[in-house]
Amino acid sequence: ILNVEQSPQSLHVQEGDSTNFTCSFPSSNFYALHWYRWETAKSPEALFVMTLNGDEKKKGRISATLNTKEGYSYLYIKGSQPEDSATYLCASISNFGNEKLTFGTGTRLTIIP
Amino acid sequence: DGGITQSPKYLFRKEGQNVTLSCEQNLNHDAMYWYRQDPGQGLRLIYYSQIVNDFQKGDIAEGYSVSREKKESFPLTVTSAQKNPTAFYLCASRGTGTTNEKLFFGSGTQLSVL
Numbered sequence: 144i145l146n147v148e149q150s151p152q153s154l155h156v157q158e159g160d161s162t163n164f165t166c167s168f169p170s171s172n173f174y175a176l177h178w179y180r181w182e183t184a185k186s187p188e189a190l191f192v193m194t195l196n197g198d199e200k201k202k203g204r205i206s207a208t209l210n211t212k213e214g215y216s217y218l219y220i221k222g223s224q225p226e227d228s229a230t231y232l233c234a235s236i237s238n239f240g241n242e243k244l245t246f247g248t249g250t251r252l253t254i255i256p
Numbered sequence: 257d258g259g260i261t262q263s264p265k266y267l268f269r270k271e272g273q274n275v276t277l278s279c280e281q282n283l284n285h286d287a288m289y290w291y292r293q294d295p296g297q298g299l300r301l302i303y304y305s306q307i308v309n310d311f312q313k314g315d316i317a318e319g320y321s322v323s324r325e326k327k328e329s330f331p332l333t334v335t336s337a338q339k340n341p342t343a344f345y346l347c348a349s350r351g352t353g354t355t356n357e358k359l360f361f362g363s364g365t366q367l368s369v370l
Contacts, residue, residue, distance in 0.1 A: 175356075186362060194355050194356065242306045242350065245301065245315075246301075248298035249298050
C-alpha cells in the first residue's frame with residue numbers, strides 16, 4: 144500500500160448501534176498513526192496517536208486498534224450517538240524524524256436518530 | 257488561549273493574482289503544515305516545515321510557496337501558477353518532543369477564484 148486508504152467512504156448508522164471502520168497505511172518504515180474527528184463547521188480534532196503494534200486506545204465510547212505489521216487500524220464506536228456524526232480521518236507518519244503526515248480520504252459517519 | 261489562527265476566513269482571487277493565506281500559532285510548536293481539501297477528497301499536503309527557515313514540499317506543492325521566518329508563522333502564497341486554486345485550506349501545527357504529538361488545526365480559509 145503506497146497511500147493511506149480509508150473504508151468505507153461513508154456510513155449511516157442507527158442511533159444506539161455500534162460501528163467500525165478501517166484505515167490502511169504503508170507498513171514499511173512505520174512511525175505513527177493518527178485518528179482525527181472532523182465535525183461540520185469545526186476544525187479537525189485529534190482522537191488518538193498510536194505507535195506500537197498491537198496498541199489499543201480508548202476515549203469514552205470510541206476505541207482504536209493498530210496492526211503495524213500488516214498496516215491497518217480499526218476505529219470502533221460503541222452505542223452511536225447523534226454527536227458522533229462527523230468525518231473520521233486517519234493519517235500516517237513514516238520514518239523517524241520526518242514529520243510528514245499523510246491523510247486518508249476519511250469516513251463520513253452519519254448517525255440516524 | 258493557546259491555539260492556531262488562520263486568516264482570512266474567506267478569500268477571493270482574481271486571475272493572475274498571487275494571494276497569501278496567514279497561519280499563526282502560539283503553541284510553541286516546531287512543525288507546521290498546509291493542507292488543501294477539495295470536495296469529496298481528503299486532506300492533501302502542500303508544504304510542511306519542521307523548523308524555522310526550513311520547509312519541504314508535500315504532495316501537491318506546484319503553484320504554491322511558503323516561508324518560515326518565525327516559529328509562530330507559516331504563510332502560504334497561492335501563486336498565479338496554481339491553475340485550480342479554489343479549495344479549502346487548513347493549517348496545522350505539531351510539537352515534536354515525543355512520538356505521541358498530535359496535530360492542532362486552524363479553522364481554515366476558503367479560497368475562491370473570481
